[in-house]
Amino acid sequence: MAEIPFSDFATNPSNPYYLHPNENPSLTLVTPPLDHSNYISWSRSMRVALISKNKLRFIDGTFVQPAQGHLLHDPWLRCNNMVLSWLQRSISENIAQSILWIDQAHAVWKNLETRFAQGDIFKVSDLQDDLSNLHQGTLDVSTYFTKLTSIWEQIDSLRPTRDCTCAIPCTCGAATDLRKYKDQDRVLKFLKGLTDSFATVRSQIFLLEPIPSLEKTFSMVLGQERRSHVPLSDSTDISSMAMAFHPTTAFGGASSRGRGRTSPGRGNFPPRTCTHCGRHNHTNPAPAITLSPLLQNNLWLPFNTNTTKYFSSYNNIKSLLLLSLMDALKMVLPSLM
Numbered sequence: 305m306a307e308i309p310f311s312d313f314a315t316n317p318s319n320p321y322y323l324h325p326n327e328n329p330s331l332t333l334v335t336p337p338l339d340h341s342n343y344i345s346w347s348r349s350m351r352v353a354l355i356s357k358n359k360l361r362f363i364d365g366t367f368v369q370p371a372q373g374h375l376l377h378d379p380w381l382r383c384n385n386m387v388l389s390w391l392q393r394s395i396s397e398n399i400a401q402s403i404l405w406i407d408q409a410h411a412v413w414k415n416l417e418t419r420f421a422q423g424d425i426f427k428v429s430d431l432q433d434d435l436s437n438l439h440q441g442t443l444d445v446s447t448y449f450t451k452l453t454s455i456w457e458q459i460d461s462l463r464p465t466r467d468c469t470c471a472i473p474c475t476c477g478a479a480t481d482l483r484k485y486k487d488q489d490r491v492l493k494f495l496k497g498l499t500d501s502f503a504t505v506r507s508q509i510f511l512l513e514p515i516p517s518l519e520k521t522f523s524m525v526l527g528q529e530r531r532s533h534v535p536l537s538d539s540t541d542i543s544s545m546a547m548a549f550h551p552t553t554a555f556g557g558a559s560s561r562g563r564g565r566t567s568p569g570r571g572n573f574p575p576r577t578c579t580h581c582g583r584h585n586h587t588n589p590a591p592a593i594t595l596s597p598l599l600q601n602n603l604w605l606p607f608n609t610n611t612t613k614y615f616s617s618y619n620n621i622k623s624l625l626l627l628s629l630m631d632a633l634k635m636v637l638p639s640l641m
Contacts (some may be wrong), residue, residue: 313379320358320367321379327357329389338395343420344458350394354387362387363413382410424462431459439497445529449522452494491521502528522624 309556323400333353338346354360361367362384369384370377387409392400432559434472440448465483468474495506505528509521516524577584 310376310379312377316621318358320361321376321383322358323383323386327386329386330393331390332393333390334394337393338399338416338420340399340420343416344461345415345454346394347421348461350391354390359383362409363391365410369408381477395474428459428462431455433460435459435493440499445498445522445526448497452490452497456490487518490514490518491515494518494521495525498525501532504528 308321310321313319316322326464331558334346334349336342336346351360354363367380370380384407388407391409391412395403399416403412403415408413435452438448438451438455443451449590465486468479491509495502495509498506502525503526509524515521
């Protein structure tokens with residue numbers, strides 16, 4: 305007697321009738337759940353999930369229900385009900401109520417396809433409008449690219465480009481050129497939708513021959529965004545440092561031109577009060593230094609004048625005060641003696 309196919313369903317994980325102990329009816333295979341507007345993306349995600357669990361044959365009609373008493377009848381019933389539970393938990397509540405009494409997973413899948421996959425021409429029209437109106441705007445490059453890719457994938461699922469299945473493969477290259485032009489159109493759409501801040505890298509990519517792939521183009525633009533991006537926190541820190549830095553002279557006054565007035569609210573410095581007049585926002589000027597005749601005639605000084613001079617260097621002032629004191633002592637001591 306010949307062995308029945310798939311009879312090792314209890315021990316062979318590659319058997320479509322095999323159920324892992326961790327698989328249970330409460331699993332949610334796909335998010336977000338099916339509603340009235342996302343059937344294309346939902347159906348693709350659900351097919352991928354069922355393929356990973358080796359249960360796609362229960363929704364595409366490959367596995368029909370075995371006769372009562374057949375060895376695979378109970379395993380089929382168990383797997384069919386498991387797939388039914390997964391479908392129901394991946395569908396919005398109002399839609400799930402309409403398929404609750406359908407017993408076979410294949411019939412549920414066909415029912416949903418008939419209800420929500422129709423009117424593809426209108427869906428394609430909406431997707432093309434969304435594609436033509438999509439620009440980067442305030443989006444970052446990654447988010448903008450993701451939105452474009454999502455629309456392109458939906459269009460491909462509705463209008464797939466098939467490969468040649470003829471007995472004698474085509475050798476004219478028309479199908480290859482069609483795919484190449486399609487990829488170039490997507491690169492152009494991605495680049496033209498970018499903001500003007502990417503004008504330089506966009507021009508550089510246009511000059512390349514051949515035009516790079518869409519993935520390579522995205523990588524180049526993303527690298528440009530990373531190089532030119534300055535985080536707001538860094539900019540704020542630099543501004544704060546610039547506001548807090550106020551160089552001062554040796555006499556404690558703010559270094560500025562004119563009358564040295566400061567604007568209120570800049571920095572965290574207390575208001576300055578003049579010790580001469582008692583008013584705020586300025587200090588009394590640097591002390592005037594009058595040179596004695598002896599110091600004025602010294603040849604090492606960079607100037608020779610008998611007028612009052614202001615000095616901003618603390619070391620120069622200290623040296624000049626010391627020399628003035630010595631000069632005064634020389635003039636006073638002889639008279640005391």
